[in-house]
Amino acid sequence: MLRGKRIVLGISGGVAAYKAAYLARRLVEHGAELRTVMTVAATRFIGPQTLAAITGTPPVIGLFGVSSVSPHTEMGRWADAVVVAPATASTIARLAHGLSEDALCATVLATTAPVVVAPAMHTEMWEHPATRRNIARLHDDGTLVVGPDEGALAGGDEGPGRLVEPDVIVGALQRLLGPRDLEGRNVLVSAGGTREPIDPVRYIGNRSSGKMGNAIAVTAARRGATVFLVTSAEPPPEDDHIEVVRVETAVEMAETVWARASKCDVAVLAAAVADFRPGDPGAEKLRRADGVPEISLEPTPDILAGVAAMEDRPFLVGFAAETGTVEGALDKARTKGADLVVANDVARRGSGFGTDTNEVTLITPDGEREKWQLLPKHEVADRLWDRVASMLAAKEGSS
């Protein structure tokens, strides 16, 4: 959560500067107040007007001839964090030596707020002893260095030196500035839709993309939790605080969740688990020439019920995928044994499977409901963790 956080984004002159526009946009979407400062070289790669349009304020480019007497100290004092992305080898060298002749480096020198640096350059420059020395100095000064990644570089080259994805920088800032109310907590999250084999090539599945579960896992990690993510979908980008186990079927998901749940403080079961599976999946592909097959189904284990029945069970959050109304979720909240149910109408536009937004209603076992407006999934996740953290604290306070 970066709502209301004041962030200065410093952009230096490399090809990756074009990505700074998307980073700025993501920071604004996360609720940050943003100002930008560019080196003169950066203006050769991205137009100041673009950043002005995204942030609402023109970037600071020089120290002279601007309305402020001292733009660098003003911005340095204003900032809750300063992030330099992309940081070229030359900018890193100046930062490491405290050289402040340009507005960007002067701002970094003039702040006492945390500084994040995201390097981007060619592999030879990144691996040069001078850059290694400068990076080591930045580390010693308490600067958080994020990346670089390995991958495609300018001019068709490849190797270490690529700017990390903007969302990785957003994550680093959230970890620095956001609440750490899940520190020390072990959290289990299930995500995605299970696939139940009919034969070696076909399966019964559903439309779940795993995005809601991923957002819940990533947000928990940013708030300090150690996360165990059991998923049948594409997991989020690698994160030291998230252990991912990939599964396919309801039975595999059940075994993995049940083996870990009692060691966790919280379990959020966001996966769309198949309720039925083919009883006898063929070892060979079904053939058209053999005619319409008869597929008999059998129930899958109810994973949530299994966790709810555990003696040493975690705080349990269930999801309820409904179509039409969320009335059915009231029953689930009463009967399923979860501490909280998050209901959503998966047939509604902008809500549920595959989308980046969700409109949910929170329901407690005693039938209390709270409807939230349509929100980005990462915001639903943040608000959900606000709620779970306070319910957990209340529960622990009363026991």
Ligand code: CTP
């Ligand atoms: N769930 C589960 N195991 C299953 C099916 C569902 O643990 N075999 C969990 C889901 O992860 C979710 C909750 O139960 O947290 C509700 O899932 P949902 O599909 O909405 O409800 P069902 O219980 O399957 O009921 P119905 O299909 O009738 O809506």
